[in-house]
Amino acid sequence: MTTSELVFIPSPGAGHLPPTIELAKLLLHHDHRISVTIIIMKLPLEAKHNTETPASTHRLRFIDIPADDSTKDLLSPYTFLTNLIEYNKPRVANVVRGIIESHSVRLVGFVVDMFCVAMTDVANQFEAPTYLYFTSSAATLGLMYYLQAKRDKEDHDVTELKDSKSELSIPSYVNFVPAKVLPSVVLDKDGGSKMFLDLAIGFRKVKGIIVNTFQELESHGIESLLTSYGDVPPVFPVGPLLNLKNTTDDDDGKSGEIMTWLNEQPERSVVFLCFGSMGSFGEEQVKEMAIAIERSGQRFLWSLRRPPPPPTKEKVEFYPKEYENPEEVLPKGFLERTSSIGKVIGWAPQTAVLSHPSVGGFVSHCGWNSTLESIWYGVPIAAWPVYAEQQLNAFQLVVELGMSAEIRIDYRNNMRSGGREMFVTAEEIESGIRRLMSDVEIRKKVKVMKEKSRMAVSEGGSSYTTIRHFIDNHLMIND
Numbered sequence: 001m002t003t004s005e006l007v008f009i010p011s012p013g014a015g016h017l018p019p020t021i022e023l024a025k026l027l028l029h030h031d032h033r034i035s036v037t038i039i040i041m042k043l044p045l046e047a048k049h050n051t052e053t054p055a056s057t058h059r060l061r062f063i064d065i066p067a068d069d070s071t072k073d074l075l076s077p078y079t080f081l082t083n084l085i086e087y088n089k090p091r092v093a094n095v096v097r098g099i100i101e102s103h104s105v106r107l108v109g110f111v112v113d114m115f116c117v118a119m120t121d122v123a124n125q126f127e128a129p130t131y132l133y134f135t136s137s138a139a140t141l142g143l144m145y146y147l148q149a150k151r152d153k154e155d156h157d158v159t160e161l162k163d164s165k166s167e168l169s170i171p172s173y174v175n176f177v178p179a180k181v182l183p184s185v186v187l188d189k190d191g192g193s194k195m196f197l198d199l200a201i202g203f204r205k206v207k208g209i210i211v212n213t214f215q216e217l218e219s220h221g222i223e224s225l226l227t228s229y230g231d232v233p234p235v236f237p238v239g240p241l242l243n244l245k246n247t248t249d250d251d252d253g254k255s256g257e258i259m260t261w262l263n264e265q266p267e268r269s270v271v272f273l274c275f276g277s278m279g280s281f282g283e284e285q286v287k288e289m290a291i292a293i294e295r296s297g298q299r300f301l302w303s304l305r306r307p308p309p310p311p312t313k314e315k316v317e318f319y320p321k322e323y324e325n326p327e328e329v330l331p332k333g334f335l336e337r338t339s340s341i342g343k344v345i346g347w348a349p350q351t352a353v354l355s356h357p358s359v360g361g362f363v364s365h366c367g368w369n370s371t372l373e374s375i376w377y378g379v380p381i382a383a384w385p386v387y388a389e390q391q392l393n394a395f396q397l398v399v400e401l402g403m404s405a406e407i408r409i410d411y412r413n414n415m416r417s418g419g420r421e422m423f424v425t426a427e428e429i430e431s432g433i434r435r436l437m438s439d440v441e442i443r444k445k446v447k448v449m450k451e452k453s454r455m456a457v458s459e460g461g462s463s464y465t466t467i468r469h470f471i472d473n474h475l476m477i478n479d
Helices: 017-030 069-074 080-102 114-125 138-154 192-203 219-227 254-263 283-296 350-354 368-377 390-400 426-438 440-457 462-473
Strands: 003-009 034-041 060-065 105-113 130-134 208-211 235-237 270-274 299-303 342-345 359-364 381-383 404-406
Touching: 003 017, 003 080, 003 114, 017 034, 017 060, 017 105, 017 130, 017 462, 034 080, 060 080, 080 105, 080 114, 105 114, 114 130, 114 192, 138 192, 138 208, 138 219, 138 235, 138 390, 219 235, 235 462, 254 299, 254 342, 254 350, 270 283, 270 350, 270 426, 283 299, 283 426, 350 359, 350 368, 359 368, 359 426, 368 390, 368 440, 381 390, 381 426, 390 404, 404 426, 426 440, 440 462
Parallel strands: 003 034, 003 105, 034 060, 105 130, 130 208, 208 235, 270 299, 270 359, 299 342, 359 381, 381 404
Antiparallel strands: none
């Protein structure tokens, strides 16, 4: 029997592959006639723990496109992904051609991540439809459409809002959105803003948009996409799509040590501080965080990592490194004074930690994956965004949904692009941690949304029904 083949192309980087794999697994689970190949474009200088490609199975294949030396020449602060996508178009086309020739499959579509929408050109070569998989919120998708339309129809220059106190009326948000929470790339005058908003032009040309969210979490944002932005393709909220296998394997056996420590802590007593695969802070900020943590008196598990060096023309490093000795950046005696209530670690097995009953709060960068994981496990967040669209996610959690405490929702760390780091005081951090662990209303709202997230993906739930509709009415699958 000829199977119906979908080709998935996630954006390079640690945060995009896991939700891509989960969407692929979901489609495979729902229909035995589908097979999937995920083409993984590697980043230059990618960290070791992000380079391992999952093993292929009969219906789910993984194919790497390695980064060669020439891809290093494509690097720039905001446009390197666009450059990398263009460079890899002919290589992806060759891979797809090989799949069709060597397997008994019929190509029925491409599913591309947001930064890979230019791969529509490759899909067109094979006369296959392109579907966008948007791995952030429906509200953020609406913002991109809004700003792109303002630019192209009203000649509005969003980069002029940098450092502005203006607020924007954006249909996908209930409240006015402060310019200070717009993603840094939107405000970049050196090509980043144009690149980002041009993506939304490509979004309008795909056959459908699959969003990793769910109706009950973003009813307003999802509805706005259907009514407020003109020629927007059909939108399919199918989330939360999460890798819920609490794998705790790592090279040094540190996960076992972490879980053992958590087992010894009282229920919902621990604050977990973790800022994603690219989150890190300078030494001055780390010291301020340590002061706040100690003053709060809360039990804590802190994922602390060394920032990558500033980029140069010869080398760009994306990911933080482990500290060989965290004491070099912490206040003198901090580890000794807090040894009975806290643990400082490097890399963290995030889902395993969030699912542990001793964890009662999450100081988070508000990446969308992390946001959905915290909701799934019912762990409230204290919002401390760092980069990308995380400020928008933090605004949504704190202001739109009232589900999070705030540390600083307009924080942005520009060290990776050679800029200066903002500074948050120990008083702000301590206040955010205390509210995180004590605010009853926030806990109630998170608990309610936890149950709704699980209902959404259960049989008959909103996301379950949506994925069935997508397969049955939009994919041209052989019977």
